[in-house]
Amino acid sequence: MLLEVNDLRVKVExxxxxxxxxxxxxxxxxxxxxxxxxxxxxxxxxxIAGHPxxxxxxxxxxxxxxxxxxxxxxxxARDGVFMAFQYxxxxxxxxxxxxxKAALNALRKHRGEPELDAVEFMQFVRAKAKALGMDQAxxxxxxxxxFSGGEKKRNEIFQxxxxxxxxxxxxxxxxxxxxxxxxxxxxxxxxxxxxxxxxVVVTHYQRLLNYIxxxxxHVLSSGRILRSGGKELALELEAKGYGWVDAALAGAKA
Amino acid sequence: MTAVxxxxxxxxxxxxxxxxxxxxxxxxHRDRREAAFGRFLERGFPTTRDEDWKFTNVAPIAATPFVRxxxxxxxxxxxxxxxxxxxxxxxxxxxxRLSAGLSSIDRLPAGVTVRALIDAAPGGESLPGRTAFADxxxxxxxxxxxxxxxxxTVVTEPLxxxxxxxxxxxxxxxxxxxxxxxxEAAQVSLVESYAGLGEANTLTTAVTLIDLxxxxxxxxxxxxxxxxxxxxxxxVVIRLSRASTFSSYALTFGGRIARNDITAVLGxxxxxxxxxxxxxxxxETLVDTHTTIDHAMPHCPxxxxxxxxxxxxxRAVFNGKIIVRPDAQKTDAKQxxxxxxxxxxxxxxxxxQLEIFADDVKCTHGAAIGQLDEDAMFYLRxxxxxxxxxxxxxxxxxxxxxxxxxxxxxxxxxAMRLMEQKLLLG
Numbered sequence: 285m286l287l288e289v290n291d292l293r294v295k296v297e298x299x300x301x302x303x304x305x306x307x308x309x310x311x312x313x314x315x316x317x318x319x320x321x322x323x324x325x326x327x328x329x330x331x332i333a334g335h336p337x338x339x340x341x342x343x344x345x346x347x348x349x350x351x352x353x354x355x356x357x358x359x360x361a362r363d364g365v366f367m368a369f370q371y372x373x374x375x376x377x378x379x380x381x382x383x384x385k386a387a388l389n390a391l392r393k394h395r396g397e398p399e400l401d402a403v404e405f406m407q408f409v410r411a412k413a414k415a416l417g418m419d420q421a422x423x424x425x426x427x428x429x430x431f432s433g434g435e436k437k438r439n440e441i442f443q444x445x446x447x448x449x450x451x452x453x454x455x456x457x458x459x460x461x462x463x464x465x466x467x468x469x470x471x472x473x474x475x476x477x478x479x480x481x482x483x484v485v486v487t488h489y490q491r492l493l494n495y496i497x498x499x500x501x502h503v504l505s506s507g508r509i510l511r512s513g514g515k516e517l518a519l520e521l522e523a524k525g526y527g528w529v530d531a532a533l534a535g536a537k538a
Numbered sequence: 539m540t541a542v543x544x545x546x547x548x549x550x551x552x553x554x555x556x557x558x559x560x561x562x563x564x565x566x567h568r569d570r571r572e573a574a575f576g577r578f579l580e581r582g583f584p585t586t587r588d589e590d591w592k593f594t595n596v597a598p599i600a601a602t603p604f605v606r607x608x609x610x611x612x613x614x615x616x617x618x619x620x621x622x623x624x625x626x627x628x629x630x631x632x633x634x635r636l637s638a639g640l641s642s643i644d645r646l647p648a649g650v651t652v653r654a655l656i657d658a659a660p661g662g663e664s665l666p667g668r669t670a671f672a673d674x675x676x677x678x679x680x681x682x683x684x685x686x687x688x689x690x691t692v693v694t695e696p697l698x699x700x701x702x703x704x705x706x707x708x709x710x711x712x713x714x715x716x717x718x719x720x721x722e723a724a725q726v727s728l729v730e731s732y733a734g735l736g737e738a739n740t741l742t743t744a745v746t747l748i749d750l751x752x753x754x755x756x757x758x759x760x761x762x763x764x765x766x767x768x769x770x771x772x773x774v775v776i777r778l779s780r781a782s783t784f785s786s787y788a789l790t791f792g793g794r795i796a797r798n799d800i801t802a803v804l805g806x807x808x809x810x811x812x813x814x815x816x817x818x819x820x821x822e823t824l825v826d827t828h829t830t831i832d833h834a835m836p837h838c839p840x841x842x843x844x845x846x847x848x849x850x851x852x853r854a855v856f857n858g859k860i861i862v863r864p865d866a867q868k869t870d871a872k873q874x875x876x877x878x879x880x881x882x883x884x885x886x887x888x889x890x891q892l893e894i895f896a897d898d899v900k901c902t903h904g905a906a907i908g909q910l911d912e913d914a915m916f917y918l919r920x921x922x923x924x925x926x927x928x929x930x931x932x933x934x935x936x937x938x939x940x941x942x943x944x945x946x947x948x949x950x951x952x953a954m955r956l957m958e959q960k961l962l963l964g
Contacts, residue, residue: 357919361922367920373916375917376935383923
């Protein structure tokens, strides 16, 4: 088991968002977490990445046998956890390439591998950029500054390709993408599917799952997983909408 | 006058002693000093009741009996830490006086002359933006260092003007007075640095007047790296003629009180002026920047970016005045002022001040004060970059907007290093 979330409870600004969520992910699997707005999808992603605004009040998260919640965000990243941000942050004055080199070398150092110098890094990264159809000029621009929505999302997938995580969580990477950009992002993700890597796709819409076909689909509502199933569950959601989720929830409460 | 006299006892006694010194001069020199001291006493040391000094209390300066600096011998080695490798043209002032021995005056490029003159006083009463400290400087300074760039001279290597302050047994008054005249279509880069030997109490009142002829191009870096005990109060005045271009980078890393009054007068059509600055301070330092860009003529763009990084209990004041006079149509003025407060005890008071008397103009200003961006911090950490390195990245990026514009790499790198030392960045 690569990731084991058990009865996780998370508060944001004193409001409990996750109310006892459990999830198990094995290497090689692709999981989709779906659910209506406010169900806690992004909260799960950010809590796993270690965002300081997301306070864990109960439950456990084990990653590769370790207590993930005890680890600082940078230690999680160095150990192979990657979250593609829903809203990638613009950082004026820091070059994309410089930032990514520092990130990659932090990971390599952690893994006991030699750090890449500027020339080695450029060679490595150029190939990755080419594979994703990215303009290399992007490397000398400031991190996400002035990027379009699509460029920002593609930059997240590019970073993922460079950092080669063991657990990748895509936090609504499809939101705001037109169909062409969506396909490019999906291709990038699919290229990273591997028996050693798990991918968790957090999404509101089934659309992305036409291109990234999941092994498992989980429906999240009010901070808990309401139903889990195979890829056909996504299609069912698409057909029925999220209305039944609310109805099921009301039934459960009654 | 009695209250004023009481607060100024020490400086009056010092001036009376100076009157008996041969350096005081006679005739017109004496009259000029007397007039300047009269103007000083008329206003006196500013108080926090003066709008321009509201947040900068100079009472500790008024209360200290500063004594005119002597002429200590400084071995060339003492200068080493403040030189820039690769910049060979240096003009050295020790305690405000030109030091021929330490300067490279005999090896200056063709078209550049440097002299110390008693009677080439910049400005006097008509000096734009003149503070009381500028009057004090004029009353006490023994000479003016005059740097002239002949018309059409392109000086390829920067000139480095070093003001070295050597603390003496008594609180030391240092009075650098510099006039730079850049001829028509001439071009020059001038680095004016202020550094101190020793940690004792010094008061530097500096006046720098820069005149640009038509079509002249000049860059000016003012690098202030004195000790945390130094009081530094400077007037920098730039007068631009038609189609001249001036860029200023005021970099402040030290001082107990470091105050810059920088006034640029755009006095000819098509003149262009950039006033940028970066201050990085900690401890008890107070950095006060008052800039004035006076658009007196049409079709003049001006750009201003000031950034501050404050740690410890440091305080900053930024007042950016832009005047657009009735004739100055098609003015395009942009001003940005940002400060990063790294501690809870650091603080800044900032104020833009636009006085616009023409109607066909573009003027924008913006200010942003804050801590390090938490979202950016998390973004970097989520990619494996540790918190110290992430902080380091963000601080460099913040300062970079000003430092990256400095065209002399060795000066830019030195400023970066001074920032890193000040903030203990790895």
